[in-house]
Structure formats: structure tokens, C-alpha cells
Amino acid sequence: MNIQLRFFASVREKLGMAEQKVSLPEGINTVGEVRAWLVERGDIWAEVLTPGRALRMAYNQQMCEADTHISEGAEVAFFPPVTGG
Template sequence: MQVTLLYFARLRERFGMAEEQLSLPEGIQTVAGLIAHLAARGDVWAEELAGERVYRVALDQEMADFSAQLHHGAEVAVFPPVTGG
């Protein structure tokens, strides 16, 4: 399954990229599986995604929880929470 990943704010800076195309290994079907796969890269990936850092996920431009099902061609955005005034 091919997905497009978009990274925003501090995650874009830490990962050194704004987006990437990723072919997922068989068996990864949910946002949680995708995040675990990315965290397994180690280093800053594990620090930001497997640690205690807070972030949000959107699937096809809709806020999603970690149980959301992925599909071929999905757009997954990962970003820190934002506040405004």
C-alpha cells in the first residue's frame, strides 16, 4: 500500500522533510501501525513518535484517531497540536 505522509511544524524540522511517499509493508492497516513503523526508524523518529511527545494525525484531511484504517493512496498528516488566540 502506498501512502503520502505530510509533516508539519517541529516534526518537519526534526525529520528534515515536509513530505514523503511510503510503500507500507504488508500487515500495516491502521494509523497506529503506520506510526509504529515510522517510530521503528529510530533516532528522532522514535523520540517524536514513540516517546511522550504529543502530536495529532489527519487522514485525507480529516482528524483521525490511531484506529483509523489506511487505504492505498491515503494522505496522512502528522503535526503537533496548535493553539490560537
């Protein structure tokens, strides 16, 4: 399955990229599994996307949870929580 990854704010800065097209291996079907797969890349990926780090996720530009199912051509985005006043 091919998807588009997007990274925002400090996640983008730490990874050094705003987006990336990827072909997922078999068995990755949810946003959380995408995150875990990226963490397995190690190095900066593991540091930025580790499960203990507070991150927001979006699927096709809608906020989502880790158990959200994905489909071919989807967009999955990661970004830090935002506060405002």
C-alpha cells in the same frame, strides 16, 4: 500499500522533510500502525513520533484517531497540537 506521509510545523523541522512517499509492509492498516512503523526506524523518527509525545494525526486531510483504517494512495499527516487565541 503506498501512501503519502506529510509532516507539519516542529515535526517537519525535526525530521527535515515535509513529505515522503512510502510503501508500507503487510499488516499495517491503521494510522497508529503507520506511526509505530515509523518509530521503528529509530533515531530522530523514534524521538519525534514516540507514543508518549503529543501529536495530532490526520487521514486524507481529516483529523483522526490512531485506529483509523488507511487505504492505498492515502495521505497520513502528523503535526503538534496547536493552540491559539
